[in-house]
Amino acid sequence: MPGRNTNSDDNVFMISLCVGLALLIVRVSGRSCGSPGEILNGRFNTDEGVLFGDKAYAVCNEGFQLVGSGVRNCVATGWDGAIPICEIVKCPNPPEIVNGEITNPPQGTVTFGTVIIYKCNEGILVGNRELVCTKDGNYSSAPPACKDHKGCPSVQVENGSKVAGFGPDYNYGDFITFACNPGYILSGTDTVTCGINGIWEPELPTCQKATTTTTTTTTTTEVPPTPSPVKEILFSSSRCFLLN
Ligand SMILES: *[C@@H]1O[C@H](CO)[C@@H](O)[C@H](O)[C@H]1NC(C)=O
Ligand SMILES: *[C@@H]1O[C@H](CO)[C@@H](O)[C@H](O)[C@H]1NC(C)=O
16 A cells, blocks of 8 residues: 555654664764853853853953853854953943042043042042942942141140151141150050041040159158268267167
8 A cells, every 4th residue: 555655664764864863963962062262351161061062151350241141052063152252340430529639530431440549639638549440340439538627736745755746737647756754654655646637646645753763763862862970979879878
């Protein structure tokens, strides 16, 4: 019967097709796709392997971000897709500040690692003078502020003197180091810094009379340099008298 014949022909065809496919799969699955490619400022992670069915994952260096698909598949024709791009991270324009300016205004877009430096035209710079464009696309800190500052008053410590920072004018951040006069001991911190509010920080030290030195000084002054000869004679005579 023709129908029967056709059926057996179909079966033979199907069997050979299946065998062929199986052979193809065996051959293809052992196939290597080789290197998935080089990425500028990044690389492919091929820990999974580079054989048929494996995936290669794109990883960008710090401060760079992926543009395009981060995965390539090893297929019969090799790696699919294309090599992605690792683009440098960008930060928004740095903020302007009142009474101050940026000493190195950026030319174009600010990118990862760029340092922005501020200065004050009036007042004192408080906060961070330098901002860095981070890998997260923001700045390392808030910009500084320019604050009014009248300076700190010149100060003295009783029974002490300045050994550093003689002034006479003191601005924010200036310091004075004190030392006590001989016979006095410093209590507190020897160095004070002019704070943002025009106040010395920490509290000024004090010079306290040294108690040990005081005792010896008192003893020496109270004892007469040479005992009165009269007293000595009287003393001796009384002793003699008592002994007699
Ligand atoms: C910058 O962004 C990152 C991620 O969003 C965040 O963790 C970090 O605190 C930010 N830094 C600053 C200084 O705002
Ligand atoms: C210590 O200071 C006081 C107050 O100024 C002063 O009267 C005294 O003479 C000083 N003592 C010495 C030894 O300088």
